[in-house]
Amino acid sequence: MASSGQKVVLITGCSSGIGLRIAVTLAKDEKKRYHVIATMRDLKKKDKLIEAAGDTYGKTLMLLPLDVCSDESVKQCINNVKDRHIDILINNAGVGLLGPVESISIEEMKKVFETNFFGVVRMIKEVMPDMKKRRSGHIVVMSSVMGLQGVVFNDVYTASKFAMEGFCESMAVQLMKFNIRLSMIEPGPVHTEFETKMMEDVAKMEYPGVDADTVRYFKDVYLPSSIDIFDAMGQMPDDIAKCIKKVIESSSPRFRNLTNNLYTPIVALKYADETGGLSVNTFYNLLFNFGPLMHITMSILKCLTCSCLRRRTISPN
Numbered sequence: 001m002a003s004s005g006q007k008v009v010l011i012t013g014c015s016s017g018i019g020l021r022i023a024v025t026l027a028k029d030e031k032k033r034y035h036v037i038a039t040m041r042d043l044k045k046k047d048k049l050i051e052a053a054g055d056t057y058g059k060t061l062m063l064l065p066l067d068v069c070s071d072e073s074v075k076q077c078i079n080n081v082k083d084r085h086i087d088i089l090i091n092n093a094g095v096g097l098l099g100p101v102e103s104i105s106i107e108e109m110k111k112v113f114e115t116n117f118f119g120v121v122r123m124i125k126e127v128m129p130d131m132k133k134r135r136s137g138h139i140v141v142m143s144s145v146m147g148l149q150g151v152v153f154n155d156v157y158t159a160s161k162f163a164m165e166g167f168c169e170s171m172a173v174q175l176m177k178f179n180i181r182l183s184m185i186e187p188g189p190v191h192t193e194f195e196t197k198m199m200e201d202v203a204k205m206e207y208p209g210v211d212a213d214t215v216r217y218f219k220d221v222y223l224p225s226s227i228d229i230f231d232a233m234g235q236m237p238d239d240i241a242k243c244i245k246k247v248i249e250s251s252s253p254r255f256r257n258l259t260n261n262l263y264t265p266i267v268a269l270k271y272a273d274e275t276g277g278l279s280v281n282t283f284y285n286l287l288f289n290f291g292p293l294m295h296i297t298m299s300i301l302k303c304l305t306c307s308c309l310r311r312r313t314i315s316p317n
């Protein structure tokens, strides 16, 4: 149970990746300012979180089952929270989907929206009325750079994050009237199971109904570039957890929070040209005309950011 002065934080999707690291980071807060309710849809996956939480488990961190795709599960979970009192809701659960749209069934696409869009809407609908009554609360939503800008072959995932951005941008204004803050977190690539799951799915893909050129552009052009980008600019889940901690501890939390300075110029293309031509043409050229150049650029970037060059040039040893 939360002790007085502690903020109750409920996080979705804590079995792995970013959700797990947010839960542990907040539970380990030196001043014990948070009572963390870490949730996951399948409690059989709890061991990794419990191990990472160490002795905070049962003290500042507790576990509850929650599937964001089920009305019943969401209701039951929130009813199990003392007085339904949640100060900070962190909507983290999400799934990826990659590949040519011709090979993806409408059912698969709906599942992505069910989690990434309706999952968040379901959580907000359940938690918001109590926050409104108390005239306080903070809702954090895990969006993505793909919530701001489309990325080739990520069409449906991107659309689900855009949908959420639109929903939240609209909600933020009303919520502000009730003293409830809403913050979007927009990471670029992050090394988690998200990346591994997508690569595993791609390995199993059969591309029914997709022409040979499209399959080639996806497998031989997009995938290697995407791997380069993950290698060069991928953040760690802890980086995102630290960013979220900063956002919730800010006296005036920002609505938008890009987490990766290296990716910011890519997103800026969209805002630099209202016709949309600059970003579409630049992405086209980067992918189809400068693929090998991009590989070299990313390798240099990786070298600069991994600090091995700095060690070699600056270290007195």
Ligand SMILES: NC(=O)C1=CN([C@@H]2O[C@H](COP(=O)(O)OP(=O)(O)OC[C@H]3O[C@@H](n4cnc5c(N)ncnc54)[C@H](OP(=O)(O)O)[C@@H]3O)[C@@H](O)[C@H]2O)C=CC1
Binding pocket: 012, 013, 014, 015, 016, 017, 018, 019, 040, 041, 042, 045, 066, 067, 068, 069, 092, 093, 094, 095, 096, 115, 119, 142, 143, 144, 145, 186, 187, 188, 189, 190, 191, 192, 193, 194, 195, 197
């Ligand atoms: N990794 C990346 O490059 C980026 C990720 N993001 C976003 O970050 C968030 C976290 O992803 P990340 O940590 O990377 O990936 P992971 O795959 O490691 O984690 C996703 C989490 O969401 C959970 N989840 C999926 N569906 C549901 C559901 N119906 N109900 C409850 N939980 C569910 C998963 O649970 P289970 O184990 O049961 O499947 C898992 O705990 C996602 O919203 C993602 O879109 C944003 C930008 C970049």
Ligand SMILES: CC1=C(/C=C/C(C)=C/C=C/C(C)=C/C=O)C(C)(C)CCC1
Binding pocket: 143, 144, 145, 146, 151, 187, 188, 189, 190, 222, 225, 226, 229, 230, 266, 282, 283, 284, 286, 287
């Ligand atoms: C290939 C390619 C790109 C790929 C970007 C990627 C791969 C971003 C991944 C973001 C993730 C994983 C977000 C998750 O929510 C760019 C930079 C647009 C430029 C054009 C070529």
